[in-house]
Amino acid sequence: MSRAKKIKSSLLLLLLAVFIVMPFLGISEYVLRVLILCFLYSILAGSLNLISGITGQVSMGHAAFYAIGAYTSALLSMRAGLPVWLGLPCAALVAGVFALLIGHPSLKLTGGYLAVVTLGFSEVVRLLLINMIDLTNGNIGLSGIPMPEFFGVTLNTNSRYYPYALIITVLALVLLSNIEHSKFGLKLRAIKNDEIAAEVAGINVHRSKLIAFTIAGMFAGVAGALYAHLIMYIDPNVFNTDVSTTILAMVVLGGMGNLYGTVIVAFILTILPEALRGFNTYRLLVYGIILVLAMLSKAIDFTQFPLFVRLSGYRKKLRKKLGLAGPAGRG
Amino acid sequence: MDDILTVNGLCKSFGGIAAVQDISMRIPRGKIVSLIGPNGAGKTSVFNLLTGFYEKDAGTIGFEGAPLEGLKAYDYVKRGIVRTFQNVRLYSAMSVLDNVMVGNQYRIRYSPLDIVFNTRRKRRVEEESRTAALALLEELGLSHLAYERCDALSYGQQKKLEIVRAMASAPKLLLLDEPAAGLNPLESEELSVFVAHLIDRGFTILLIEHDISLVMSISDYVYVMDHGRMLSEGMPEQVQRDPAVIEAYIGKRGMQDVIAGKSP
Numbered sequence: 272m273s274r275a276k277k278i279k280s281s282l283l284l285l286l287l288a289v290f291i292v293m294p295f296l297g298i299s300e301y302v303l304r305v306l307i308l309c310f311l312y313s314i315l316a317g318s319l320n321l322i323s324g325i326t327g328q329v330s331m332g333h334a335a336f337y338a339i340g341a342y343t344s345a346l347l348s349m350r351a352g353l354p355v356w357l358g359l360p361c362a363a364l365v366a367g368v369f370a371l372l373i374g375h376p377s378l379k380l381t382g383g384y385l386a387v388v389t390l391g392f393s394e395v396v397r398l399l400l401i402n403m404i405d406l407t408n409g410n411i412g413l414s415g416i417p418m419p420e421f422f423g424v425t426l427n428t429n430s431r432y433y434p435y436a437l438i439i440t441v442l443a444l445v446l447l448s449n450i451e452h453s454k455f456g457l458k459l460r461a462i463k464n465d466e467i468a469a470e471v472a473g474i475n476v477h478r479s480k481l482i483a484f485t486i487a488g489m490f491a492g493v494a495g496a497l498y499a500h501l502i503m504y505i506d507p508n509v510f511n512t513d514v515s516t517t518i519l520a521m522v523v524l525g526g527m528g529n530l531y532g533t534v535i536v537a538f539i540l541t542i543l544p545e546a547l548r549g550f551n552t553y554r555l556l557v558y559g560i561i562l563v564l565a566m567l568s569k570a571i572d573f574t575q576f577p578l579f580v581r582l583s584g585y586r587k588k589l590r591k592k593l594g595l596a597g598p599a600g601r602g
Numbered sequence: 603m604d605d606i607l608t609v610n611g612l613c614k615s616f617g618g619i620a621a622v623q624d625i626s627m628r629i630p631r632g633k634i635v636s637l638i639g640p641n642g643a644g645k646t647s648v649f650n651l652l653t654g655f656y657e658k659d660a661g662t663i664g665f666e667g668a669p670l671e672g673l674k675a676y677d678y679v680k681r682g683i684v685r686t687f688q689n690v691r692l693y694s695a696m697s698v699l700d701n702v703m704v705g706n707q708y709r710i711r712y713s714p715l716d717i718v719f720n721t722r723r724k725r726r727v728e729e730e731s732r733t734a735a736l737a738l739l740e741e742l743g744l745s746h747l748a749y750e751r752c753d754a755l756s757y758g759q760q761k762k763l764e765i766v767r768a769m770a771s772a773p774k775l776l777l778l779d780e781p782a783a784g785l786n787p788l789e790s791e792e793l794s795v796f797v798a799h800l801i802d803r804g805f806t807i808l809l810i811e812h813d814i815s816l817v818m819s820i821s822d823y824v825y826v827m828d829h830g831r832m833l834s835e836g837m838p839e840q841v842q843r844d845p846a847v848i849e850a851y852i853g854k855r856g857m858q859d860v861i862a863g864k865s866p
């Protein structure tokens with residue numbers, strides 16, 4: 272392992288340790304709830320990153336799979352009495368099937384056309400959820416969604432739900448990272464850069480896109496299941512296009528194809544609206560300004576994680592420029 | 603003789619325009635065969651037909667004795683045919699090394715479960731692929747650029763890299779579409795040495811090229827196309843003297859001038 276890799280992995284472990292001890296530090300239930308939401312959005316943005324960031328196929332309808340996952344898991348636990356944790360794989364499966372069905376025709380489109388079709392799909396899903404009243408209770412939504420239970424312990428507080436969400440999130444992100452750093456990830460990046468050259472290299476472009484889209488949909492489904500049993504109430508309007516655009520914004524600001532950056536931005540964009548509550552009516556305005564500033568500030572490449580490894584790289588370059596090259600010391 | 607590729611009566615039209623008419627050619631294994639002709643002669647169309655980008659209207663294409671039928675563009679590399687493009691098509695935002703590894707990827711095998719669990723097997727296979735790609739770059743004098751982004755390379759280097767990426771797929775037949783286009787004379791000279799060297803590595807090459815001196819110096823056999831038809835074929839020196847070829851390139855007036863000893 273190279274030095275940079277070692278630093279990276281030890282930093283990640285440190286970060287993980289911090290998140291593990293978080294609930295024992297006497298942090299308020301409210302802050303833990305916000306952190307759990309950060310986890311959810313990390314999964315959502317991390318999964319969209321696979322298809323939109325790495326493969327370059329912009330989807331504006333990721334909330335649809337989030338909704339499908341949430342409703343699948345909620346309904347299975349409410350109507351069929353399935354254990355809540357079993358709802359996770361089921362949500363992934365159902366969301367994945369929908370992603371496969373919608374992805375197969377629509378991934379033949381590219382760019383803005385694909386964005387419009389996926390946007391339309393998410394609206395269709397929302398309207399179906401509103402109108403299939405027998406199944407979904409329509410606009411009234413589903414309430415009283417059961418909480419997960421493990422060994423007789425019900426995860427009925429944020430501090431109890433937190434480890435559950437953390438474990439699922441870490442697993443999801445590790446999986447997404449493994450996919451990104453495999454030959455499949457390499458194929459996806461090739462497709463983003465040049466589809467025709469990718470075909471010549473023996474890549475079945477449409478199939479690869481479809482697999483990536485399906486995997487992304489499955490993870491969004493998992494996030495939906497986590498959400499439903501956390502909030503215990505869902506209605507179709509929770510999963511509107513605002514959610515899709517927010518997730519897409521996380522991927523774009525995260526650097527289009529950078530999982531670390533995407534997760535960091537997912538945290539920032541989830542915490543920010545909470546932190547801005549003090550601004551009251553101007554909240555959305557300030558939020559918008561911050562988004563625009565973030566887009567403009569390419570100079571601060573905060574998507575590069577870990578920051579100081581990056582900085583030491585800059586220092587090396589600077590030294591070279593100044594003629595101070597030589598064995599780079601301790602930086 | 604052992605022909606790796608045989609083409610018989612290949613036709614393709616777009617609407618009323620016959621881009622390729624009754625083209626037949628043979629490519630012997632281990633040779634460099636060139637396809638030349640004025641702009642718009644249909645050379646690249648032939649390439650597109652040979653690599654599955656166009657559907658042929660008529661004719662047969664045989665590769666290693668078996669017909670190339672009903673294949674998708676991504677299947678050709680598995681049969682051993684890889685092409686490059688007239689205007690470079692690299693994965694420009696990726697590193698040089700990654701580009702070569704994409705060329706190599708269809709040959710490396712591990713299961714989806716290996717990806718999920720990031721198994722030792724997967725890491726070993728990836729490492730081998732990386733080492734092989736680096737070795738190839740080292741051998742062809744591009745290893746100092748391995749971690750550069752492709753769009754940081756000079757045009758000549760990009761052209762060369764595209765060929766290296768194609769080589770990484772270990773094809774039996776390499777189709778090069780104007781590799782020397784846009785290169786300066788020095789780079790073009792370098793390229794001809796490079797291409798000639800590819801034969802020693804067991805590749806067979808079909809070359810489209812405008813740079814006549816390059817074609818004449820390295821080709822074993824030359825086909826000449828004009829207006830979608832095969833105009834002439836033969837050894838380089840035969841083709842060079844063929845009046846029909848000269849006419850196609852510089853016109854009747856020009857040819858009379860040449861015969862009369864004036865410069866065209």
